[in-house]
Amino acid sequence: MTEDLVPRGRIRRTMPLAGFTARAAGGRLVAGLREKAGDTGAVDRFHEKTAERYTELLGHSKGVLMKAGQIFSSIDTSAMGDGRISPYERAMAKLQTQSPPMDPALARSIVESGLGLSVDEAYAEFTDEPISSASIGQVHRAVLHDGRAVAVKIQYPGVAQAIQEDLANTELVTTFLRTFLSLLGRSVAIDLRATAEDISERIAEELDYRREAANIASFHELFRGHPFIRVPEAVPELSSDQVLTMTYVDGIGWAQAQQCSRELKDTWGEALWRFSLSPLQHASAFYTDLHPGNYRFGLDGSIGIVDFGSVKIIPERLRLAWIQMIVANLQKRIGDLHSIMTEAGFIPAGSTMTTDEVHRWMDQNNPDVVGPQPVTYTPQLVNRNMATLDTSSPNSLSARIALPPDLIYFVRVPLGVRSTLSKLGATVDARAVVEDMTGVAEPTTALGVRHVAWVRERGLPFGLEPRDPSKIGVQL
Secondary structure, eight states: OHHHHSOOSHHHHHHHHHHHHHHHHHHHHHHHHHHHTTOTTHHHHHHHHHHHHHHHHHHHHOHHHHHHHHHHHTSOOTTSTTSTTHHHHHHHGGGGTOOOOOOHHHHHHHHHHHHTSOHHHHOSEEOSSOSEEOSSEEEEEEEOTTSOEEEEEEEOTTHHHHHHHHHHOTHHHHHHHHHHHHHHTOOOOSOHHHHHHHHHHHHHHTTOHHHHHHHHHHHHHHTTTOSSEEOOOBOGGGOOSSEEEEEOOOOBOHHHHTTSOHHHHHHHHHHHHHHHHHHHHHHSEEEOOOOGGGEEEOTTSOEEEOOOSOEEEOOHHHHHHHHHHHHHHHTTOHHHHHHHHHHHTSSOTTOOOOHHHHHHHHHHHOHHHHSSSSEEOOHHHHHHHHHTTOOOSTTOSGGGOOOOGGGHHHHHHHHHHHHHHHHHTOEEOHHHHHHHHTTSSOOOSHHHHHHHHHHHHHTOOOTTOOOOGGGSGGGO
8 A cells, every 4th residue: 555655666757747748748739729720818728727737747746746846836937938837836836735645544554653652642632634745745733642732744655765766867857847848838048957956955855854853953942032933843752754743833824824914924024034044144054945835924923934854054164155245245345255255166266257247246146135125026036036047148147156066055045035025025124134134234124123132142143253163054
């Protein structure tokens, strides 16, 4: 039973996607011909139907393909091209909270084998109906015998082995990306293989529930006592390779949050920025799983985070260099900016990049910070940000920058946050956030005052202050 839940084998898991690609390509051609013959809306109907089928395929595949769909759905691409991507973005958003559930008896058996306890011994109450689906497992509500409400994440049987096989097949995620682009009938100047490899590395981390429990413990300690950022507490005695128990984080989900007031969206927007930048500022780490399904939005303006499978530790040398670059750019010390980037290896030896070009590159990658404040996040802003990463243009400044592998997260994480804020339509004083979190200026926003007071009360380092090597990354 468990072996059949997740198809295994490279050919078996790749064939449905390849067959779907071929059928969809033919369907798109037919729809185009019908539209030309006078059937108005034929192409749009094709994309709506295909998006639903594509999402269903990814949901049933679980593992790598489902997670890849979640990652794609978190980027706001509604301003790209003619907007045709929207049906796919809408459909794949379902992957953030929905996928075919396991049979309740199977879910219980995984809990019992993983913990060495019956469900009744482990939990005072356990709800068989899952409240959401993660990329490699599903989540159930439960109550501990001490009265604490918890969430129990249960890994799909067979998914770990299937993903390991997927990751050995470098073509699988590449095929996923190529399929999506072919459905749109467009070409995008990105390195499909490099992008697929990066996605695969992130997914591999999420297989290890014990590692995620350690991440939760680290982030729970880091954000201890924070006024508006809520992190669960891991329950290690009720966690294993396939079962992860953590305290329950309440709040509304992404779909409901999008219907809330402008004031709440703006508050959540700033809170998300501060959550995303805090691990880097205080512990040389990045939270890298940025899709909106991982957030719980409090009606008091707070945010909760519920998934910690993907965390990236950044070498302190690179973290410090990046903060020095941000500060130099904010203070218009362009000569210093060029020197810092050269010393850190961002500017290759023999490069002819001028100080003005380096300044423009920094501005292009931080459009919300350098423009008029406050800034309202829109698909157009995100699209401009993405365009700066295109290295195929002969005038591309990014093509002349040597980003160390770890530093791609300094670009991708902010892009992910901007995408979420764009979908919220949030308005935030982004420059004020960056300035007070890097120590350039005192806080000027209400959340900033509360956040910086918390930082000082906790005695956490931020900005250019030196770090204790024993408290970097997972040793928060």
